[in-house]
Amino acid sequence: MSRPHPRARTRARKPRGASAVGRTFEVxxxxxxxxxxFVARADDRVVFVRHALPGERVVVAITEGTEGDKFWRGDAVEVLVASPDRVTAPCRYAGPGLCGGCDFQHVTLDAQRRLKAAVVAEQLRRVAKLDVAVEVEAVPGDDAGLHWRTRQRYVGLPDGRRGMRKHRSHEVLPVDECLLEAPAGPSYEVRGRTFEVADGGFWQVHPGAPETLVGAVLDALAPRAGESALDLYAGVGLFSRFLLDAVGPTGRVAAVEGDATASALSERNCPGVLALAGDVGGVLADGLPSAWGHADLVVLDPPRVGAKRAVVEQVVRRGPRAVAYVACDPAALARDVAIFAEHGYRLSSLRAFDLFPMTHHVECVALLEPVIS
Incomplete structure (x- = not known):
C-alpha cells in the first residue's frame, strides 16, 4: 500500500535577483x-496559487520567488470574483499563512474530486500520451471529508501545546484540534482478517482505504486458482493475504518489502506467503527463487516516487497477464505507465479514490495488461 506523503519542504535555492515575496497582483x-x-500569470510569469479556484479573480500575495525565477508561488489573500464551488473552510486553521496540511478546504467535496480527476487525467495525457476519462470515487469512512485521519502527527511546542507546520515551512502554527483527525485509531481488520502492524508502521490512514483498495485490486486482477502472484512493496501483507485466498492451495504468492519488520509481519499475517525483505529492484534482479522467473499476477504499490524503470522492467520480464498498480502520485503513475507501454503493456482500466479529502492527494488503482497483437 502506498506510503505516507512526505511533507513538502522549501528547498534552499540561490536567489536570482530581488525577492518578489510580499508583492501582490490581481490575477x-x-x-x-x-x-x-492553480495556475495564474502575473508580471509575465507563471504563479502557482493556493487557496484559489479556476475562473476566480483574486489578489495573490507572492510567498516564494525572485525576479529571475521562471515561476513564483503565492496565496490568494482576497477573492474578488468567487467560484460557485467555493465554500467557507470548516477549519479555522486552513487558509493563507496558516496550517499547510489541507489544500482544498475552501472547495466543495464534489469539486475537490473533479479537480483531482483533472490532475490525474492531465498527467496521463502529458506524460503517458493517453486520454483517459477519470472519476474520483468517494470512500466510506469519513464525515463529509473530515475526521478520517486515523493516525495524526503533531509538533510538540515548548509550552506543552501542539501545532502543525505551515505550508512549505518549518514554522509551527499552534492548533487546538485538527478536523481531519479521526475519533479512533486505525482498525487492522479487513474482510474478517486481522493484521499485525508494528508501532509506527505503515497502514492506510483513511478507515475505508484497506477494504476499498483490496476490492479494487482483486477486481482488476481477477485471480484464478493455481496462479502465481508477486506482491511488491507489500507492507505487512494486506494484498498478499487476499491473493493467497484467491489463488488457493495450488497457487503461490511472494511478498517483497523493503522494511524488514514489515516483511516479517507479512509472513505472520499471511501464512504460506514467501516473504522477502530487501530493495524491491534488487530482490527482483537476484533475490527470488528461479521458479519466480514467471508470475501470472503482480501488485505494485510503491511509495510516492513510484516503481521506476528498473522495477518495471523486472516486472515485465516475468510476463504477467495482469499488473495492478496502486499509486498515490499521478505523475509517478503516468511515468511508469509510459514505461510499461514501451514494453508492450497497455493501461486497461483506472480507478481513482478520494482517500485524502481536503488535500490534493488521490489514490489510483491502474490495471496494466499485455497488448495482444
Whole structure:
C-alpha cells in the first residue's frame, strides 16, 4: 500500500535577483496543477496559487520567488470574483499563512474530486500520451471529508501545546484540534482478517482505504486458482493475504518489502506467503527463487516516487497477464505507465479514490495488461 506523503519542504535555492515575496497582483485563476495549487500569470510569469479556484479573480500575495525565477508561488489573500464551488473552510486553521496540511478546504467535496480527476487525467495525457476519462470515487469512512485521519502527527511546542507546520515551512502554527483527525485509531481488520502492524508502521490512514483498495485490486486482477502472484512493496501483507485466498492451495504468492519488520509481519499475517525483505529492484534482479522467473499476477504499490524503470522492467520480464498498480502520485503513475507501454503493456482500466479529502492527494488503482497483437 502506498506510503505516507512526505511533507513538502522549501528547498534552499540561490536567489536570482530581488525577492518578489510580499508583492501582490490581481490575477485570473486558471486550471488546477499537480500539487494543490492553480495556475495564474502575473508580471509575465507563471504563479502557482493556493487557496484559489479556476475562473476566480483574486489578489495573490507572492510567498516564494525572485525576479529571475521562471515561476513564483503565492496565496490568494482576497477573492474578488468567487467560484460557485467555493465554500467557507470548516477549519479555522486552513487558509493563507496558516496550517499547510489541507489544500482544498475552501472547495466543495464534489469539486475537490473533479479537480483531482483533472490532475490525474492531465498527467496521463502529458506524460503517458493517453486520454483517459477519470472519476474520483468517494470512500466510506469519513464525515463529509473530515475526521478520517486515523493516525495524526503533531509538533510538540515548548509550552506543552501542539501545532502543525505551515505550508512549505518549518514554522509551527499552534492548533487546538485538527478536523481531519479521526475519533479512533486505525482498525487492522479487513474482510474478517486481522493484521499485525508494528508501532509506527505503515497502514492506510483513511478507515475505508484497506477494504476499498483490496476490492479494487482483486477486481482488476481477477485471480484464478493455481496462479502465481508477486506482491511488491507489500507492507505487512494486506494484498498478499487476499491473493493467497484467491489463488488457493495450488497457487503461490511472494511478498517483497523493503522494511524488514514489515516483511516479517507479512509472513505472520499471511501464512504460506514467501516473504522477502530487501530493495524491491534488487530482490527482483537476484533475490527470488528461479521458479519466480514467471508470475501470472503482480501488485505494485510503491511509495510516492513510484516503481521506476528498473522495477518495471523486472516486472515485465516475468510476463504477467495482469499488473495492478496502486499509486498515490499521478505523475509517478503516468511515468511508469509510459514505461510499461514501451514494453508492450497497455493501461486497461483506472480507478481513482478520494482517500485524502481536503488535500490534493488521490489514490489510483491502474490495471496494466499485455497488448495482444
Amino acid at each position: 485570473e485563476v486558471g486550471p488546477v496543477a499537480h500539487g494543490g495549487h
